[in-house]
Amino acid sequence: MLHESLCHLPVILLILWVSGIFGDFSTRLHILPQDILVLYFLRKCPCGAPILKEVALLPPINAYFKNNDSRPKLNELPLCRRFAGMDEVRRAKLQELRKLGIEPYPTEPFPTNTTAAEILRSYPQKKSEFKSVRLAGRLWRKRLMGKASFAVLRDETGDIQLYFQRDTFAEKPEWYDVVFKKLLDLGDIIGVEGFVFTTKTGEITIHVEYFRLLAKCLHNLPIEKATEEKTYAALTNPELRYRMRYLDLIVHLEVREIFRQRTAIVQAIRDYFNEKGFLEVETPILQSVYGGAFARPFTTYHNALGMELFLRISNELFLKRLIVGGFTGVYEFSKDFRNEGIDRYHNPEFTQVELYVAYQDYYWMMEEVERLLERVVRQVKGTLKVKYGEYELDFTPPYRRVRYYEALEERMGRDVRNLSEEALIELLREREVPLPEPPYTKINLIAQLFDKLVEPSFIQPTFVLDYPLEISPLAKRHRQAPELVERFELIVAGKEIANAYSELNDPLDQRARLERQAALRAAGAEAMPLDEDFIRALEYGLPPTAGLGLGIDRLAMILCNVRSIQEVLLFPLLRPQ
RNA sequence: GUCCCCAUAGCUCAGCGGUAGAGCAGCGGAUUCUUAAUCCGCGGGUCGCAGGUUCGAAUCCUGCUGGGGACACCA
Numbered sequence: 001m002l003h004e005s006l007c008h009l010p011v012i013l014l015i016l017w018v019s020g021i022f023g024d025f026s027t028r029l030h031i032l033p034q035d036i037l038v039l040y041f042l043r044k045c046p047c048g049a050p051i052l053k054e055v056a057l058l059p060p061i062n063a064y065f066k067n068n069d070s071r072p073k074l075n076e077l078p079l080c081r082r083f084a085g086m087d088e089v090r091r092a093k094l095q096e097l098r099k100l101g102i103e104p105y106p107t108e109p110f111p112t113n114t115t116a117a118e119i120l121r122s123y124p125q126k127k128s129e130f131k132s133v134r135l136a137g138r139l140w141r142k143r144l145m146g147k148a149s150f151a152v153l154r155d156e157t158g159d160i161q162l163y164f165q166r167d168t169f170a171e172k173p174e175w176y177d178v179v180f181k182k183l184l185d186l187g188d189i190i191g192v193e194g195f196v197f198t199t200k201t202g203e204i205t206i207h208v209e210y211f212r213l214l215a216k217c218l219h220n221l222p223i224e225k226a227t228e229e230k231t232y233a234a235l236t237n238p239e240l241r242y243r244m245r246y247l248d249l250i251v252h253l254e255v256r257e258i259f260r261q262r263t264a265i266v267q268a269i270r271d272y273f274n275e276k277g278f279l280e281v282e283t284p285i286l287q288s289v290y291g292g293a294f295a296r297p298f299t300t301y302h303n304a305l306g307m308e309l310f311l312r313i314s315n316e317l318f319l320k321r322l323i324v325g326g327f328t329g330v331y332e333f334s335k336d337f338r339n340e341g342i343d344r345y346h347n348p349e350f351t352q353v354e355l356y357v358a359y360q361d362y363y364w365m366m367e368e369v370e371r372l373l374e375r376v377v378r379q380v381k382g383t384l385k386v387k388y389g390e391y392e393l394d395f396t397p398p399y400r401r402v403r404y405y406e407a408l409e410e411r412m413g414r415d416v417r418n419l420s421e422e423a424l425i426e427l428l429r430e431r432e433v434p435l436p437e438p439p440y441t442k443i444n445l446i447a448q449l450f451d452k453l454v455e456p457s458f459i460q461p462t463f464v465l466d467y468p469l470e471i472s473p474l475a476k477r478h479r480q481a482p483e484l485v486e487r488f489e490l491i492v493a494g495k496e497i498a499n500a501y502s503e504l505n506d507p508l509d510q511r512a513r514l515e516r517q518a519a520l521r522a523a524g525a526e527a528m529p530l531d532e533d534f535i536r537a538l539e540y541g542l543p544p545t546a547g548l549g550l551g552i553d554r555l556a557m558i559l560c561n562v563r564s565i566q567e568v569l570l571f572p573l574l575r576p577q
Numbered sequence: 578g579u580c581c582c583c584a585u586a587g588c589u590c591a592g593c594g595g596u597a598g599a600g601c602a603g604c605g606g607a608u609u610c611u612u613a614a615u616c617c618g619c620g621g622g623u624c625g626c627a628g629g630u631u632c633g634a635a636u637c638c639u640g641c642u643g644g645g646g647a648c649a650c651c652a
Contacts, residue, residue: 148609222588225613239644
């Protein structure tokens with residue numbers, strides 16, 4: 001062996017020499033196509049030992065001489081190989097089922113009488129009630145062992161083990177051997193009927209006596225597997241999860257739980273408001289004048305009217321019109337649309353619930369928010385202490401209350417109200433806070449300081465109250481300080497989740513403040529347009545009113561302990577593919 | 578809108594100039610208490626798209642598309 005290799009040495013040296021002619025050999029130690037050509041002509045080592053045979057499998061010659069069509073054509077392969085790993089395997093099984101007279105998408109219903117969770121919860125106490133169960137869901141795992149097999153069924157409520165035994169199977173044995181073992185795939189939707197028992201290892205299991213295919217699944221499912229030592233991740237790519245949310249929901253029971261909780265949050269809020277006698281209403285999404293918030297709107301076009309319309313950025317002005325109209329408490333779960341950037345706290349369409357209650361003020365509303373959240377958090381989480389990331393948030397009222405300027409002074413170590421614009425800009429630079437959008441007004445700079453330095457520091461539920469008048473054009477002047485308004489925000493985990501005022505009901509003041517906004521708008525700033533009809537409504541008399549906006553997505557993020565808003569939106573906005 | 582990172586098998590990822598890899602899923606076989614079933618065998622890819630550099634590109638460069646993160650806007 002050794003001497004054979006040695007006798008190839010001259011050939012190898014020849015190769016190196018020829019290669020040197022073709023290119024910069026010093027940078028590589030690999031065999032090139034031209035090397036192979038040399039070998040091809042030499043064929044044999046001077047000692048007589050064949051060379052080409054040994055070299056023939058080297059990569060370049062493979063590429064060099066290989067006929068591209070030498071591989072078997074796809075349709076020449078037997079079916080089982082041709083479509084291995086592809087959806088077509090399942091398509092073929094579907095045809096096979098039809099041949100056996102089994103419709104893969106039957107019309108007949110399959111009424112169930114229990115669920116996986118129900119069996120797991122109640123069977124140990126009430127064994128006699130589970131002699132004949134019917135349930136339906138996806139076939140989730142198969143552990144085939146010859147004449148008996150285990151499988152897992154996943155229904156809406158969770159997973160339960162199935163047991164199939166050839167000899168006790170009610171149908172013909174072929175149903176076990178062919179239909180169950182060969183033609184059913186993971187992900188297929190089936191209905192099963194049988195009795196519940198406990199295995200030797202203590203797992204509650206359905207002994208299946210009859211099953212029915214209800215819908216064939218034509219895709220391979222990414223199925224998660226996990227043990228103590230190791231987890232085989234299934235579907236973690238966020239893009240795929242959001243684009244194919246149905247798949248995400250099939251695979252991840254915890255994702256289903258997030259959306260159940262989101263719905264539970266909405267229901268708890270609705271229940272609370274309804275018990276209070278507030279009226280749930282619906283107001284226009286398509287508006288010819290938008291308002292109620294600072295935001296760029298989406299525009300659309302009405303063909304018959306021949307006019308531009310806006311998707312609402314807020315429903316505030318409509319709800320106040322309803323209070324003018326005589327309702328004392330109205331609320332709406334409002335999907336609002338804002339034409340702004342997308343990040344983990346912002347989606348272009350999002351949901352808030354807004355509530356307006358006549359004859360109340362923001363102090364009353366603060367207590368109302370505490371009572372509401374106490375109820376909602378307890379109902380959804382079963383406790384008032386909620387884990388959010390590294391924090392444990394405590395929703396037990398009362399929440400800390402801190403005035404806007406006092407919080408700012410506490411954080412900055414001095415009162416910033418008397419500083420000049422230049423001094424404020426300097427202060428922002430000093431604290432490494434990016435400058436806001438120009439024009440730089442005192443109030444914009446102060447608001448930037450507050451938003452960047454103060455707000456994120458409130459982790460536990462905290463009311464910040466008495467905001468500057470300039471940044472709150474719809475809130476009533478503070479009863480003691482005319483440069484402030486009666487407004488609060490609720491901050492949790494450093495983010496605003498609610499915003500409320502004693503609503504401005506002085507039509508003259510409101511007109512002046514909105515005209516000021518209109519002037520700012522004309523100067524290029526983001527500000528509210530003037531809604532003449534809204535002013536007119538106020539002129540008819542809005543009772544003293546407390547108003548609230550509560551961000552449902554943000555609240556859901558906190559209560560579900562997720563860090564991105566996309567996790568609490570079933571179908572977050574993504575670019576189309 | 579700006580900057581940084583990512584895109585390889587159905588899924589999760591490795592490879593980062595020299596024949597495209599693993600685990601899970603899939604296919605064939607064995608298996609009547611398994612549970613990540615196990616054991617034996619097998620297949621699976623336009624390496625996001627388009628150019629460029631190179632004898633040779635999944636790998637290096639440029640552009641594009643999509644996503645993630647940060648910033649800006651905003652809630």
